[in-house]
Amino acid sequence: MKTNLIELTVSTPNGKFIARYSEKGLAELNFPGAKAPVAPKRSEGGPVPSNISKWHRATQSALEKILAGGEPRELPPLDWAGATDFQKSVWRQLLKISGGKTRSYGEIARAIGKPKAVRAVGGACGANPIPVLVPCHRVLAANNKLGGFSGGLDWKRQLLAKEGVKF
DNA sequence: GTCACCTTAGAAG
């Protein structure tokens, strides 16, 4: 079923991110500049539920923290409904990467018990609906090569630079 | 069913 997502924006020094929440938590986060598939239509529909309002505050502060090169104090609940088990496993590993550190696709693959699924890990990262908070940008190719990034390789470089990662 | 993807280790030239 098409869950009614509530769309809110997060203003940062880097631009306005777009966050979408379901009843269960943050379901999606988009980079500034990404074309908005739907118009923001939440205010007329009704008030934003208080729990979502609270999550949004957490999202905002976590995002700002990361963009400043730090680690978020706390994250809002993430709604991974629709994701496969494989993807959830990968994203769980990503959440364990602390600021300024990086892992390779191979390491992630190994961590979830499928050392040969390195390309699948790349696929899961690309399918990540919540970039930045789920730090898919901290995953580099082997030998500290940048690798790719569907949301714009530019963001990956910038985020890593803020965290002091060199390569 | 086929193909492309945010990959990588290893074998061959």
Added chain:
DNA sequence: CTTCTAAGGTGAC
């Protein structure tokens, strides 16, 4: 050192 190949998971066509 450079080039080529095979291998996982998933979604688009």
